[in-house]
Amino acid sequence: MLGVVVVYQYDTGTALWSPMIELTMDQTAANAYYGSSLAMIHDSGTDWLTIAVGAPGTYPGFVFVHRHLTTGTSWSNQSLTSTASMNSFGISVALYGNVLAVGENAITSSTGKASSCM
Numbered sequence: 001m002l003g004v005v006v007v008y009q010y011d012t013g014t015a016l017w018s019p020m021i022e023l024t025m026d027q028t029a030a031n032a033y034y035g036s037s038l039a040m041i042h043d044s045g046t047d048w049l050t051i052a053v054g055a056p057g058t059y060p061g062f063v064f065v066h067r068h069l070t071t072g073t074s075w076s077n078q079s080l081t082s083t084a085s086m087n088s089f090g091i092s093v094a095l096y097g098n099v100l101a102v103g104e105n106a107i108t109s110s111t112g113k114a115s116s117c118m
Contacts, residue, residue: 003024003025003032003033003034003035003036003055004022004023004024004034004035005022005023005024005034005035005038005051005053006019006021006022006023007019007020007021007022007023007051008020021068021075023051023053023064023066023075025055025062025064025079030058031057031058032055032056032057032058032062033054033055033056033057034053034054034055034057034064035053035054035055036054036055036056036057036090036091037053037054037056037090037091037092037093037103038051038052038053038054038093039051039052039093039094039095039100040052040095041095041096041097042070043097046069047069047070047071048067048068048069048070049067049068049069049070050065050066050067050068050095051065051066051067051068052064052065052066052093052095052100052102053065053066053090053093054090054091054092054093054102055090056087056088056089056090056091056104056105059087060081060082060087060089061081061082061087061088061089061090061091061104062079062080062081062089062090063079063080063081063089063090063093063100063102064077064078064079064080065077065078065079065080065100080100080102082104087104087105088104088105089102089104090102090103090104091103091104091105092105
């Protein structure tokens with residue numbers, strides 16, 4: 001089963017939430033748990049919307065970063081994975097400005113790890 005993240009946008013004129021886009025993995029991996037963790041940030045200075053979506057269910061786990069210039073219609077996508085032999089990469093994600101922190105909760109020594117990307 002593949003996951004999906006649906007992004008909605010609020011229309012102040014109609015007072016309704018409408019689907020903006022459905023985000024999916026750029027890979028077909030069963031039980032990846034795409035969408036089990038996510039973070040979103042809007043940079044009002046540049047008008048970029050960035051959404052990081054975790055898919056920790058397949059070894060070693062992935063995070064997909066989707067970026068959108070809110071004045072346009074296209075999205076850019078990038079997939080990230082662990083640089084070490086970890087499990088559950090993407091179990092948690094957090095965005096702050098141009099920094100992305102990614103949690104991994106299972107490695108061979110039974111301890112967790114957090115990674116960050118700038």
